[in-house]
Amino acid sequence: MLPELSKLISLQELDLEIKGLVQCQHELPQTMRELEAQLAEMQARAAEKLQELEETKKQHRQLQQEMDMLDEGITRSRQRLMEIKDNIEYKAMLKEIAFKEDRKDQKETEILEISEQEDALTAELASLQEEINVRQANLEKLQAEVAAELAEQEAKINELQSQRQQIQKNIPAPLLKRYDFIREKRQGIAVAEVRQGVCQACHMNLPPQKFIELQMDQELMTCPHCQRIIYFVPLEENGGANPAEAA
Numbered sequence: 432m433l434p435e436l437s438k439l440i441s442l443q444e445l446d447l448e449i450k451g452l453v454q455c456q457h458e459l460p461q462t463m464r465e466l467e468a469q470l471a472e473m474q475a476r477a478a479e480k481l482q483e484l485e486e487t488k489k490q491h492r493q494l495q496q497e498m499d500m501l502d503e504g505i506t507r508s509r510q511r512l513m514e515i516k517d518n519i520e521y522k523a524m525l526k527e528i529a530f531k532e533d534r535k536d537q538k539e540t541e542i543l544e545i546s547e548q549e550d551a552l553t554a555e556l557a558s559l560q561e562e563i564n565v566r567q568a569n570l571e572k573l574q575a576e577v578a579a580e581l582a583e584q585e586a587k588i589n590e591l592q593s594q595r596q597q598i599q600k601n602i603p604a605p606l607l608k609r610y611d612f613i614r615e616k617r618q619g620i621a622v623a624e625v626r627q628g629v630c631q632a633c634h635m636n637l638p639p640q641k642f643i644e645l646q647m648d649q650e651l652m653t654c655p656h657c658q659r660i661i662y663f664v665p666l667e668e669n670g671g672a673n674p675a676e677a678a
């Protein structure tokens with residue numbers, strides 16, 4: 432095989448590996464950000480519930496105060512009842528006491544309702560908080576893992592980059608420029624293998640004459656369909672491991 436061609440193939444392998452790692456580096460924090468957003472949403476919901484609970488407690492206290500006042504009023508009225516001698520006035524006072532007792536009953540029902548509401552909110556808030564704690568712990572663990580993984584990938588990328596520099600040094604500048612240009616235009620793949628006359632990047636057939644020329648390995652050639660630099664690996668160099676050719 433032409434020496435610069437095999438260097439381009441090595442370069443391509445490195446570039447694909449680097450591309451995969453860089454993509455991974457973008458995806459990892461993305462997953463984490465989604466989890467962070469979910470947690471923030473739950474925390475906002477918990478804050479809302481807490482406010483609702485405090486509002487309910489305030490209403491509860493107010494109802495209790497009203498109830499205490501009614502109680503005092505009833506006690507006072509009953510004391511006065513014993514001092515009344517006039518029959519009409521006595522009946523009026525009894526009516527007033529009955530009215531206050533009625534209102535006290537209503538208040539009691541309201542207090543019962545608000546207590547139930549308060550209990551439900553407290554339970555809801557507790558389970559929400561429990562879930563938040565679990566998620567928070569998971570997220571912190573994940574953050575540490577992601578940071579370690581990113582550092583590892585960063586080191587790997589740096590290593591691959593320096594390998595790339597080494598190979599690059601031995602490739603003529605115009606060819607390297609051409610390689611980079613095609614790579615940019617063709618989804619990161621500038622060099623493609625041709626198997627049984629088919630370009631493995633664009634899956635189109637090469638004209639038979641062109642395929643014969645390629646196998647002669649005399650000069651750099653490009654795929655007439657996708658313009659990538661093409662190469663051919665004879666069966667013996669392939670180690671017979673090519674399933675397409677074995678079939």
Ligand SMILES: [Zn+2]
Binds near residue numbers: 623632633634654659
């Ligand atoms: Zn092609």
